Amino acid sequence: MPVQGIIAKKVGMTQVYGKDGRAIPATVLTAGPCVVVERKTTAKHGYSAVQVGFVEDKRVKHTTKPMQGHFKKAGIPPTRVTREFRVPEAEAINPGDKVNVSLFGPGDKVSITGTSKGKGFAGVVKRHHFAGGDGTHGSMFHRAPGGIGASAFPSRVIKGLRAAGHMGDETVTTRNIQVVEIDAENNLLVVKGAVPGSISSYVVVHKAGTRRAGK
Amino acid sequence: MNAIETIEKNINPKIHPDLRTGSTVRVHVKVRESVLKEEQKAKTAKAKKDKDQERERIQIFEGLVVGIRGTGAKRSITVRKVSFGEGVERIFPLSTPSVDKIEVLKRHHVRRAKLYFVRDLKGKALRLKELRDKPAKAKSKAEAAS
Numbered sequence: 001m002p003v004q005g006i007i008a009k010k011v012g013m014t015q016v017y018g019k020d021g022r023a024i025p026a027t028v029l030t031a032g033p034c035v036v037v038e039r040k041t042t043a044k045h046g047y048s049a050v051q052v053g054f055v056e057d058k059r060v061k062h063t064t065k066p067m068q069g070h071f072k073k074a075g076i077p078p079t080r081v082t083r084e085f086r087v088p089e090a091e092a093i094n095p096g097d098k099v100n101v102s103l104f105g106p107g108d109k110v111s112i113t114g115t116s117k118g119k120g121f122a123g124v125v126k127r128h129h130f131a132g133g134d135g136t137h138g139s140m141f142h143r144a145p146g147g148i149g150a151s152a153f154p155s156r157v158i159k160g161l162r163a164a165g166h167m168g169d170e171t172v173t174t175r176n177i178q179v180v181e182i183d184a185e186n187n188l189l190v191v192k193g194a195v196p197g198s199i200s201s202y203v204v205v206h207k208a209g210t211r212r213a214g215k
Numbered sequence: 216m217n218a219i220e221t222i223e224k225n226i227n228p229k230i231h232p233d234l235r236t237g238s239t240v241r242v243h244v245k246v247r248e249s250v251l252k253e254e255q256k257a258k259t260a261k262a263k264k265d266k267d268q269e270r271e272r273i274q275i276f277e278g279l280v281v282g283i284r285g286t287g288a289k290r291s292i293t294v295r296k297v298s299f300g301e302g303v304e305r306i307f308p309l310s311t312p313s314v315d316k317i318e319v320l321k322r323h324h325v326r327r328a329k330l331y332f333v334r335d336l337k338g339k340a341l342r343l344k345e346l347r348d349k350p351a352k353a354k355s356k357a358e359a360a361s
Contacts, residue, residue: 011218015289017226021245021313028218186221 003099004210005085006032007054008189010114010199016180016190024192026180031189031205034099037074037082041089048089052099053079054202081202086212101182101189108179109208114197118169128162172196176208226288228309229317234292236283237325237343242276242294242307243315273315276305279323279343281330292317295333302334322346 008031038051063078071078074095124130124145133141178192248270278296291308323343
């Protein structure tokens, strides 16, 4: 089994049509090509994985010295993003090996991990789906959180209580996303529905159930 | 060509030069009919075989185009008709394979991109002025498209 995932970049959304004529909401991703940068082994690193880079133009000038050395060791030009994928120890994968979209096919289920869009400082209604109160009819209680605990006992707010605060801009994985089609020639991956993150953000696509494989 | 266009290039919307808001159109929709249960039981073996090819027929929806939205593969039209005194609107994506073809019957003079005001009109007030000067070029193109 080769590497079971790929690094991709979100392009945008569109519609495609099924045989029954139904419109399928679809996200288009530029997936790969990727190249193996480093093989991590249990003996040396304590776990078995491969580090993979997403092949895109990145000038050497913009690569840090330590990373330049890292890429030089692998004998490949620097890439902008690198991510790791778990692989079994026995797998013979070496730096320089290519990974491309053809590892997926239409109908496959994938997990996609990305960084969600930042929502800023959000109140409890948006952040935790609190119901809020009536807007009118003299309600005087609109989008406030309400009671946050008892009084003299325990004289404090319980840790972990849901409150207003920063929302979004965190790592989100959406599982069981269906692959609609692939275009190996143009390195495009089309999946059904939405994918975490904004357009042009990088995401990691795993075959379903392989995210923790080898752990 | 960007990546989205690459994906959409295989999807061909049924574009027609006369397909504008204010046109009267006949939309040929493919409808799948499921076989009745008893019928199915009688020919279970055969039904299984034919499951993928249920009976398909063409249904026609004729009405006024009250709006067009979207571009490329996402383009769709809203068609309105009055059926037994009840206004009915259907939205057809122009790229879906279940729309067999779209015939443009008439064009009308309208001054809006979206004709939502017709929802409040009926009878005499609903009349629109027809446009009759249509170049022949458009027609041949339409036939090629369908």
